[in-house]
Amino acid sequence: MPIRLHDSMTRSVRELKPAHDDGVFRFYNCGPTVYAPAHIGNFRTFVVNDVIRRLLELEFGPGKVKHVRNLTDVDDKTIKRARDAGRPLADVTRQWTAKFHADCLALNCLRPHVEPTATDHIREQVDMIDVLLCKRHAYRTPDGSVYFRVSSFQEYGELSHLQERELRLGSALAGKPQPADADEKEDGSDFALWKAWKPEDGDVKWPGPDSAAAGRPGWHIExxxxxxxxxxDNIDLHTGGEDLLFPHHENEIAQSECCNGVTFANHWYHSKHLLVDGKKMSKSLGNLYTLDDLTAKGFSPMAVRYALLAGHPSKQLNFTLDSLHAAESALETLRKYKAELMFNLGKDAAGFAAVQQALHDDLNTPAALGALFSIVNRGAKNVDPNSFEAAMWALGFDLAKTNAPKSEAPAGVIALAAKRWAAKQAKDFTAADALRRELTAAGWSMLDRKDGYSLEPLKH
RNA sequence: GGUGCGGUAGCCAAGUGGUAAGGCCGAGCUCUGCAAAAGCUCUAUCCGGCGGUUCGAUUCCGCCCCGCACCUCCA
Structure with a gap:
């Protein structure tokens, strides 16, 4: 079953297929800048891309997909972070790379096959810049920086569908302060390939392209x-968040195609941003969540993954704490269904085919979840467990990770619970009820069973 | 100003030219000292507004209202 996916370049849904003779599907996903913990908006993109990766493997075979996702470990933000903390750049980026990996693992994202970093590829970047200089697609400025000459690339703006007029005088630009390098550039839309060292860069610098100053690469070239x-030189799929469409990906196309002389990517996909409570996430609104923020509230990372997939990746998704509660409950249902399946081995191998069918149809994750529960609601009889597992794998749901980590109850709460249990055993229900109210006030819920009880923090 | 996306039940969210998936919440019942869990059942005469095309539109077209995003380094 072919995978069909929206292509930002043609603005149409097209089939994904490897273009090269070796049959290996070449997949590049723009990764994070490692200067702070990623927020769930970032993770929407990475979780969506993880599903793409899984679908590709299911379609073409595990050995026939090469998934690359970079780590941006040198740019204004990382340098500022290191400078403010008085720490070496590599130290800071190592820390946040580790955090990013831990979060990805918690969200059950497969590791890309290659995770290159910008600082490990300075040579490759410089080489490309040299070629662009040589071909007159780039020029040096007096300070030793190098810029890409946008006017030298006819197709510029094709991906973002921005016309020259708009590129130059978008009114959003009108009120904004001009970038510091505005005077240096031949044209306002030219962008930096190489940035000459400045004092605030500290010890962050590398030898530059031919006759350029020492400094660091511009963002896009990496x-x-x-x-x-x-x-x-030619890849099958290039993805990222919608914000990368312009200028980042537009600039990548310009650099790569002017350097290599062939089409850069055959297919482009951009997932839409996450909104929180209907608004763009921002620190000032207080609605910017990291994964840790949510697990601290008692939610499981798997519920976060579920919630991130609950909306169509091509549409903005409104993320709320309620949607996380819904996700947690939905996963619990799946966990129970799985347990039931183990005692009810069926043979209907096609059981969950509808789930993958929805995913193959332009990555319709909400429809896939709908199909999933429609089948689950019919009960476990006759369903082949392998079919269910395949659906779980495609969505990346690890049901063993469903439950939120149980927090340890404080000693006072444990004592209250013990007292209540004793009162209950003595059939002193008045006292037992009073103690339950005390536990509730302390933020804990006591769950009775026949032979004992357990404690759970109340969710808020 | 330019470029896009969207407005579907209390919340989240698919979808279709022929009459609305799914999740959550909620309600009722069974069970149960209480609470929870579990099981069963129910929950949009209607898809932002107004016109148009059509035998028929939530689905196509036009206009309007509202929300969101991007427009040079935010996934």
Whole structure:
């Protein structure tokens, strides 16, 4: 069953297929900048891309997909972070890379086959810049920086569908302060390939392209260089969040195609942003969540994954704490269904085919979840457990990870619970009820069973 | 100003030219000292508004209202 996915370049839904003779599907996903913990908006993109990766493997075979996702470990933000903390750049980026990996693991995202970093590919970036200089697609400025000459690339703006007029005088620009390098550039839409060292960069610098100053690469060039190195000049799919469409991906196309002379990517996919409570996430609104923020509230990472997949990746998704509660409950239902399946081995192998069918149809994750529960609601009889497992794998749900980690109850709460249990055994229900109210006030719920009880924190 | 996306039940969210998936919440019942869990059942005469096309539109077209995003380094 072919995978069909929206293509930002043609603005149409097209089939994904490897274009190269070796049959390996070349997949590049723009990764995070490692200067702080990623927020759930970032993770929407990475979880969606993880589902794409899984579908590709199911379709073409595990050995026939090469998934590359970069780590941006040198840019204004990382440098500022290191400078403010008085720590070496590599130290800071190592810390946040580790955090990113831990979060991805918790969200059950498969590791990309290659995770290149910008600082490990300075040579490759410089080489590309040299070629662009040589071909007159780039020029040096007096301070030793290098810029890409946008006017030298006819197709510029094709992906974002921005016309030259809009690129130059978008009114959003009108009120904004001009970038510091505005005077240096031949044209306002030119962008930096190489940034000459400045005092605030501290010890962050590398030898530059031919006759340019020492400094560091511009942001866009890293993806062009790493994509070229690990996947070749022409790749099958390039993805990222919607904000990357312009200018990042537009610039990547310009650099790569001017350098390599061939089409950069055959297919582009951009997932839409996450909103929280109907608004764009921002620190000032207090609605910016990291994974840790949510697990601290008692939610499981798997519920976060579920909630992130509950909306169509091509549409903005409104994330709320209520949606996390819904996700947690839904996963619990799946866990019980799975347990039931184990005692009810059926043979209907096609059982959950509808789930993958929905995913193959432009990554319709909400429809896939709908199909999933429609089948689950029919009961476990006759269903082949392998079919269920395949659906879980495609969505990346690890049901063993469903339950939120149980917090340890404080000693006072444990004592109250013990007292209540004793009162209950003595059939002193008045006292037992009073103690239950005390436990509730303390933020805990006591769950009775025939032979004992357990304690759970109340969710808020 | 330019470029896009969207407005479907209390919340989240699919979808279709022929009459509304799914999840959550809620309600009722069974069970149960209480609470929870579990099981069963129910929950949009209607898809932002107004026109148009059509035998028929939530689904196509036009206009309007509202929300969101991008427009040079935010996934």
């Amino acid at each position: 993806c062009s260089a790493m994509s070229k190195k690990h996947l070749g």
